[in-house]
Amino acid sequence: MIRFLVGRLAMAVPTLIIISIAVFLMMRAIPGDPATAMLGDLATPEMIARLKARMGLDQPLPVQYFVWLGDILTGDFGRSISTGDLVLPLMLERFQISALIVVTAVFLASAVAIPLGMFAAWRQGSAWDLSTVAVSTFLLSLPSFWLGLIILMIFGLRLGWFPVLGTIGMSEGGWTKIAALIMPVLTLLLIEMGAILRMIRASTIEVLRQEYITHARAKGLSEWTVMWRHAFRNAFAPTWTLIGLILGALLGGIAVVETVFTIPGLGRLLVQAIYTRDYPVVQGCILMIAVTYVLLNLLIDMLYPVFDPKVAR
């Protein structure tokens, strides 16, 4: 058990190092150097040279990397070029909003999809099962930003239940703030329900074919006990991994949904920074999302033995 956990932890370290190198190189690969970009058109060569020396850009690349890494590890992500704000507090503030949306949506999607999917598997081939498959295939084919726009059109504009501009709703606090988050959560919930339904149904069907299920039934256990105690425990493990992947993928793709509902989250921050070529913010956001993704999958893997005792040894 301990060896499994330590081994898994050790695997994450090279990944994190490579990610940091990739992000560092990505930012150095931008055409034109950052000093020239920051000073604009009116800069004289002397000004550029002075800023370069101050930013350490005249040092060899590996030296620059370690200086940069040292800054990042001490929480110094620099300042935004366009607003002058410190990048780290800005990201943390935006991250809270994105994380709240993503985690709520995935939690609710799992809570709805897991019982529905297991029921479909239990009645495999029935009308209920077929409609579950149809609905999940349909949901998987909807782009989140389009579903978001349709939801916005119906619930925000036609019915007027929720604020159409998230930014304004978010700034008010209280019920208005919650109302502003309902539509993005609903959008992601529906999309991810499709994936989770499909996975839990497939793995439950797989499990129900096993001999120990037949054995449990032959012992005269009630169907409820068979499904809950024997089928669920074994069918849930792959779904658990999928949930981890979904959480990460959503963090990477949250920008589109935040754009639809004008929610000031981390994804929106990243996209806007890309538009304005605010590279310290771009770099910070990419690094933060990638590291969160790695740590999240690490956490999911480390909790895996809880759900699948076969792994823990």
Next chain:
Amino acid sequence: MNILSRMGIGGWIGGAVALALVVLAVAGSWIAPHDPVALDLRARFAAPGTAGHLLGADEFGRDILSRLIYGARVSILIAIFTVMQAMLVGLTLGILAGYFRGWTDRVISVLNDSALAFPGLLLALGIMAVVGASATAMVIALGFAFAPAVVRVTRATVMSIREKEFVEASRVIGNAEGITMWRHVMPNCIAPLTVLATGMFGWVILAESALSFLGLGVPPPAPSWGNMLAAARPFIQDAPFLIVLPGICISVTLLGVNLLGDALRDIMDPRMQK
């Protein structure tokens, strides 16, 4: 053909959608009634059904039907080139890693796992941030974002194939490593990779439309389904059809590709058969 009879309804629907898309991509310029970027200011926001503009016109009076058809073409071409690039890069690295093992494998696997640690869209966003938005940049960005999945599948397949007797036999009779790989190892990767490529085709279309929606994909005025949605966002109240139509195109495409992918997987993956 045996495969055709085993496709099932879903597979047929998916195949039909895929075929229709290919026709649109190849013959789009002959089918489209108008030039997709031609302005017709008298037809601004013309509703679907207007004479001359079957599916209506956008805020510049550009014909929606023509833009959707050209958009299909853009999406399909980007998806084809992206999948090809991902396959080429992924297959090469995957075979090298799976076949030679040892240090080659270790280096490729560590780098590959790190690439997989980036959510696909984030990697693409990062690359687009560096090189700027264009169709070519998007193919390169998405191609790199999706290659790691190909590496992983290829490597796993090669690992299981290389221990088989026929590979050993090819080596024993004195074939060069390159020939053994090309003739005996690679053909066995085709089935799992076909399934992966079909799924990937759908992901790429989704990623492309998402990036274009964010304004980081196909630059306007060239039409793509994603940037049509982005352009229509301000007019959501007055011209909802501008939002509904491109979305339906993306969804139908994804649905078709997903159904085709499922059908192919059922046919090619022996574990799924009863």
